[in-house]
Amino acid sequence: MGQLKANDFRVEHEKKNTHDEVVIINTCGFIEKAKEESIQTILHYNMLKEKGKVDQLIVTGCLSERYKKDLEIEIPGVDAYFGTTDLPRLLQYLKADYKHELLGERLLNTPSHYAFLKISEGCDRPCSFCAIPIMRGVHKSKPMEEILRETEKLVQGGVKELILIAQDLTFYGLDIYKERKLAFLLESLAKIPGLEWIRLQYAYPSQFPMDVLPVMNRYPNICKYLDMPLQHISDSMLKSMRRGITKRRTLELLDEIRNTVPGIHIRTTLISGYPGETEQDFEELLEFVKEQKFDRLGIFNYSHEEQTHAYTLEDTVPEELKQERSEIIMEAQQAISLEKNQSRVNSEMKVLIDRKEGAYWIGRTEFDSPEVDNEVLLDASQYYLEPGQFYQVHIDRAEEFDLYASLIHSNSVERNKIVLPGNN
Numbered sequence: 001m002g003q004l005k006a007n008d009f010r011v012e013h014e015k016k017n018t019h020d021e022v023v024i025i026n027t028c029g030f031i032e033k034a035k036e037e038s039i040q041t042i043l044h045y046n047m048l049k050e051k052g053k054v055d056q057l058i059v060t061g062c063l064s065e066r067y068k069k070d071l072e073i074e075i076p077g078v079d080a081y082f083g084t085t086d087l088p089r090l091l092q093y094l095k096a097d098y099k100h101e102l103l104g105e106r107l108l109n110t111p112s113h114y115a116f117l118k119i120s121e122g123c124d125r126p127c128s129f130c131a132i133p134i135m136r137g138v139h140k141s142k143p144m145e146e147i148l149r150e151t152e153k154l155v156q157g158g159v160k161e162l163i164l165i166a167q168d169l170t171f172y173g174l175d176i177y178k179e180r181k182l183a184f185l186l187e188s189l190a191k192i193p194g195l196e197w198i199r200l201q202y203a204y205p206s207q208f209p210m211d212v213l214p215v216m217n218r219y220p221n222i223c224k225y226l227d228m229p230l231q232h233i234s235d236s237m238l239k240s241m242r243r244g245i246t247k248r249r250t251l252e253l254l255d256e257i258r259n260t261v262p263g264i265h266i267r268t269t270l271i272s273g274y275p276g277e278t279e280q281d282f283e284e285l286l287e288f289v290k291e292q293k294f295d296r297l298g299i300f301n302y303s304h305e306e307q308t309h310a311y312t313l314e315d316t317v318p319e320e321l322k323q324e325r326s327e328i329i330m331e332a333q334q335a336i337s338l339e340k341n342q343s344r345v346n347s348e349m350k351v352l353i354d355r356k357e358g359a360y361w362i363g364r365t366e367f368d369s370p371e372v373d374n375e376v377l378l379d380a381s382q383y384y385l386e387p388g389q390f391y392q393v394h395i396d397r398a399e400e401f402d403l404y405a406s407l408i409h410s411n412s413v414e415r416n417k418i419v420l421p422g423n424n
C-alpha cells in the first residue's frame with residue numbers, strides 16, 4: 001500500500017466504494033476455512049467486476065501462490081494472479097515503480113496507534129500438518145536495521161504498540177546472523193522512545209530462546225504476553241505432528257517461562273482431530289487445558305492439506321467429531337477465562353483504547369492482542385476517551401471474554417482532553 005501511495009495511487013483498505021478502478025485481494029490459503037473465505041471474496045469482487053463496479057481485479061498472496069494455475073482456470077474473470085514474492089511484478093503490472101528506498105514505508109490498515117511488524121518470512125520447521133512453508137518458503141529474517149528503521153517511522157507516525165509477528169519469531173536471526181537474535185532485537189526495540197507496548201506473537205516452543213525472558217522482565221514496555229502455539233500435548237500426536245518437543249519438555253518450558261517472568265500471560269492455539277487422534281489423546285489434551293489454565297486459547301479443527309506430510313496419513317477423525325472436540329475444549333477454556341477475569345474485579349489496570357463501538361469505548365490491557373483476545377469496555381455515555389490513548393481503569397465486573405471498567409484517571413499526557421463523568 002505504501003508503494004502504491006508513493007506512485008500517486010489513492011489506496012484504501014476494505015473501503016466500500018460504488019466504483020473502484022482496481023481491487024487487489026490479498027489471500028490466505030493455509031487451511032480449508034481460510035481458502036473458502038479467500039475464494040468467496042474473489043467471487044464477490046468478480047461479480048462486482050461483471051456488474052461494472054470494478055474495472056480491474058487482482059489476486060495476490062498465499063492462495064494464489066499455491067493454486068495459481070487452478071484459479072486461472074476456475075475464476076478467469078480475475079485480471080492477474082500474483083504469488084507471495086511478486087510485489088515488484090504486481091506494481092509493474094499497474095505501471096507503478098517499485099521503489100527500493102521505500103522499503104519499510106507503510107500505509108497502516110490497523111488503527112494508527114498499533115501496527116503488526118513482520119520480522120521474518122517463511123519457516124524452516126517441519127510441522128507435518130502445515131502448508132505455510134510451501135507458500136512462504138524457507139525462513140528469511142528481515143535485517144535488524146530495517147526493522148528498527150521501520151519501527152522508528154511507525155512510532156513517529158503515532159504507533160504506540162508494536163506487535164511482532166513471523167511464522168516463528170524464535171528463529172529470528174539464524175539465517176542472516178547465524179545465531180538467534182530475538183532477545184537482542186527486543187532489547188533494541190524496547191529502547192525506542194515512544195514505543196509503549198511491544199508484543200510477541202507466534203513463538204515456537206521447541207528450542208525456545210530462553211534469553212528472551214530476562215529481557216521481558218527488564219523492559220516494562222515489553223508486554224508480559226507470549227503467544228506460543230502448542231498444537232497438542234499427547235506424545236504420540238506431538239511426534240506425528242513433528243513438533244520436535246515432548247509433553248514433559250512442554251510442561252517444563254511452561255513452568256520455566258512462568259517462573260522467570262512472573263505475571264506473564266500465555267496464549268496458545270491447538271488442533272483438534274489430527275489424523276489418528278484417539279479419545280485418549282483428546283482426553284489428555286482436555287486435561288492439559290484444564291490444568292494449565294492458559295490465559296488465552298484458540299483451537300482449530302485439523303485441515304487435511306495436500307503436499308503436507310500429514311496428507312500421507314488418513315484423515316481419520318470425522319468433521320463432526322473434530323468440531324465437537326473443539327467445542328469441548330473451548331467450553332473448558334470459557335470457564336477458565338471467566339475465573340481469571342473475575343479475579344481482576346476491583347483491581348486497577350492500564351488500558352489502551354482501540355475504538356468506540358455502540359455504547360462502549362473498547363480497550364485492551366497489555367495481556368490482550370487486538371482482534372483475538374479479551375477486551376475492556378467503558379461506558380461511552382459516561383466519558384469521552386480518545387482512541388490510541390492509555391487510561392488507568394478500575395475493573396467493575398467480568399464476563400468470559402470481556403471486562404467492564406470505569407475510569408480512574410488518564411495515564412497519557414493528553415489528560416486534559418478527557419471529559420470526566422457528567423460532562424458528556
Ligand code: SF4
Binds near residue numbers: 125133
Ligand atoms: S512453525 Fe508454524 S509455520 Fe512453521 S511449519 Fe510449524 S506450524 Fe507451520
